[in-house]
Amino acid sequence: MTTDTPTARPDDATDTTTTTGSDTSTRAAAPLAVPAAHGGCPFDPPPAYQEAHREGPITRVSLWDGAPCWLLTGYRHTRAVLGDHRFSADARVPGFPFLVPGRRELITRTTPSFLRLDDPEHARQRRMLTGDFIIKRVEALRPRIQQIVDEALDAMIAKGGPADLVQEFALPVPSLVICLLLGVPYADHEFFQRHSRTLLDIRVDIDRVDAAQRALTDYLGDLADRKRREPDDSVLGRLVARDELTRAEAAAMGLLLLVAGHETTANMTALGTLALLHHPEQAQRLRAQPELIKGAVEELLRYLTIVHLGLPRVALEDVDLDGTLIRAGEGVLCMVSTANRDAGMFEDGDRLDVTRDARRHLAFGFGIHQCLGQPLARAELQIALGTLLRRLPDLRLAVPFEEVEIREESLVHGLRELPVSW
Numbered sequence: 001m002t003t004d005t006p007t008a009r010p011d012d013a014t015d016t017t018t019t020t021g022s023d024t025s026t027r028a029a030a031p032l033a034v035p036a037a038h039g040g041c042p043f044d045p046p047p048a049y050q051e052a053h054r055e056g057p058i059t060r061v062s063l064w065d066g067a068p069c070w071l072l073t074g075y076r077h078t079r080a081v082l083g084d085h086r087f088s089a090d091a092r093v094p095g096f097p098f099l100v101p102g103r104r105e106l107i108t109r110t111t112p113s114f115l116r117l118d119d120p121e122h123a124r125q126r127r128m129l130t131g132d133f134i135i136k137r138v139e140a141l142r143p144r145i146q147q148i149v150d151e152a153l154d155a156m157i158a159k160g161g162p163a164d165l166v167q168e169f170a171l172p173v174p175s176l177v178i179c180l181l182l183g184v185p186y187a188d189h190e191f192f193q194r195h196s197r198t199l200l201d202i203r204v205d206i207d208r209v210d211a212a213q214r215a216l217t218d219y220l221g222d223l224a225d226r227k228r229r230e231p232d233d234s235v236l237g238r239l240v241a242r243d244e245l246t247r248a249e250a251a252a253m254g255l256l257l258l259v260a261g262h263e264t265t266a267n268m269t270a271l272g273t274l275a276l277l278h279h280p281e282q283a284q285r286l287r288a289q290p291e292l293i294k295g296a297v298e299e300l301l302r303y304l305t306i307v308h309l310g311l312p313r314v315a316l317e318d319v320d321l322d323g324t325l326i327r328a329g330e331g332v333l334c335m336v337s338t339a340n341r342d343a344g345m346f347e348d349g350d351r352l353d354v355t356r357d358a359r360r361h362l363a364f365g366f367g368i369h370q371c372l373g374q375p376l377a378r379a380e381l382q383i384a385l386g387t388l389l390r391r392l393p394d395l396r397l398a399v400p401f402e403e404v405e406i407r408e409e410s411l412v413h414g415l416r417e418l419p420v421s422w
Contacts, residue, residue: 032061034071034333035099035202035309042406042415043275044350045308045337049073053338058324061333069097069331070324071310075342075362077321078334083367087313087332091116096314097331102206110213111248113256119368125253128242129372132181132235138375141177145380148176149387157391157422162398165418170269171262173384177376178261182254183227183234184220192216196259202309203409213255220254221247257373264306265377267407267414269384272300274404274418275352276385277397282354286389293386296354297378300385302361303352305337306413311365336362337413392422 036048044050049071052059057074072078081087090096091107098104107116114125131137156168163169175193179186198204198212220236224247227237236254239245245253276283286296310333319326326332340361341349364371371377388395397404398419405416 032059032071034061034063034069038308038406038408038413040402042271042404043278043304043352045305045335045341049335049338050341053335053342057342058321063097063331064100067331069333070326071333071335073335073338073342075339075345078336078339078362079366081313081321081332081334082311082362082365082369084319085119085368086316086319088118088316089116089122089313089369090118091312093314093316095329095331097312097333099309099312100202102209106206106210106213109210110217111246111252113252115256115369122368125245125249126372128239128244129235129253129257132238133373133375135375138379141181141376142379142383144180145173145177145383146387148180149173149384152176153387153391161421162419163421165273165420166266166270166415167417169384169388170273170418171266173269174265174380175262177265177380178258181235181376182257182261183232183236184223184254184258188219191219192258193262196263197410199259200263200411201409202411216255216258217248217251220258221251224250224254260371261373261376263412263414265380267306267410267412268301268304268377268381270415270418271304271306271413272297272381272385273388273395273420274397274415275300275304276389277395277420278401279352282352283389286354286386287393290386290390292354293382294378295357295359297381297385298358298361299352299354299356300381301363302340302346302349302356302358304413305340305361305363307363307411308337308413309333309411310335310337311369336365395420395422397421 032048032052036046039047052071053073057072057077059071059073061069061071063069072081091112114122117125152169152173156163159168171193175189176186179189195212195216198208224236224240227234228240231237231241235257236250239253240250286292313332313334315326315328315330315332317328340346340363343349345360346358364374398421404418407414407416
């Protein structure tokens with residue numbers, strides 16, 4: 001995401017005064033600028049955020065244009081803000097913290113999905129989808145997901161190694177699943193995957209992002225129109241059959257589900273596989289005790305937390321956050337990646353342990369905007385990673401660990417490719 005200057009005092013970018021409850025203290029301005037660079041390890045949050053957390057869970061930072069923002073790195077504070085209605089997720093609210101230039105202008109020209117709306121409109125749209133992602137419905141999909149996973153593995157094995165696990169397995173599996181659910185033709189997967197990557201790339205100029213968004217929105221709008229004329233039982237088909245959404249709203253909702261539905265799970269599958277290959281004792285434990293896979297997926301979600309750039313919010317009123325005053329109109333970045341490593345919540349949080357009880361992690365967010373598709377993501381990851389471990393006991397990296405490339409430019413943390421042999 002990206003940023004525009006918050007509605008704060010003109011001197012806020014250099015202000016070192018923080019109001020704490022009833023007293024006012026002065027501290028040195030934090031030099032940290034966001035977004036911060038990734039370090040050498042593909043599993044860890046950016047080192048600058050980890051260092052900031054060692055200094056304290058609430059840090060004053062600068063955005064791309066020098067505008068101030070609050071960085072929350074601790075579990076307790078991050079969870080509190082994400083669950084607090086006084087902080088808005090609406091990107092149109094002045095002060096909302098974008099991370100690169102141009103995206104605020106783009107948001108004013110498009111119809112936002114419910115991810116970027118507050119209640120009551122957020123709740124109205126989200127309720128239309130709740131039934132499609134309840135656990136009971138997802139559990140009924142497990143045999144079909146297993147079939148998709150097995151077919152992808154069959155094709156990869158038949159092709160022979162070494163193979164790029166991203167292109168041959170991690171990406172096609174969730175793409176096929178979300179296409180099946182939404183009623184999107186998988187034959188168009190190269191089109192929507194290419195434009196999805198552009199939307200998530202923080203280094204791409206805004207004109208290209210705008211073009212990619214318009215291409216996907218037009219595509220999904222046309223698809224929604226087709227389903228109005230020829231109803232079917234897909235998620236998108238049932239949405240438009242309710243006749244409660246405009247064409248633009250249906251397209252925005254479809255775009256959110258399509259992009260989030262394959263990019264996040266694809267990146268988690270690839271990173272999760274790499275983490276298990278890099279910690280073979282953890283992989284071996286799962287092979288010996290496959291019943292641990294559900295808990296292991298929660299631990300991988302916690303340990304990897306692919307939203308490394310944070311969940312943005314803006315204060316709607318003055319809020320005293322544990323003694324730090326966050327003024328109305330000031331942006332906040334909730335760093336779920338560092339929160340999920342917080343030793344106050346997860347002992348020895350920088351260590352991967354597939355037997356850990358990690359169920360309280362924040363990888364799916366928290367509060368009313370918590371990820372709607374998390375039951376589906378969990379099922380896909382459990383099936384994909386469990387099947388990989390079972391069917392390919394000799395799976396290994398085909399390149400040195402240090403040569404595996406991170407997608408540093410993406411809003412969703414992941415790998416460019418994952419060369420493997422078996």
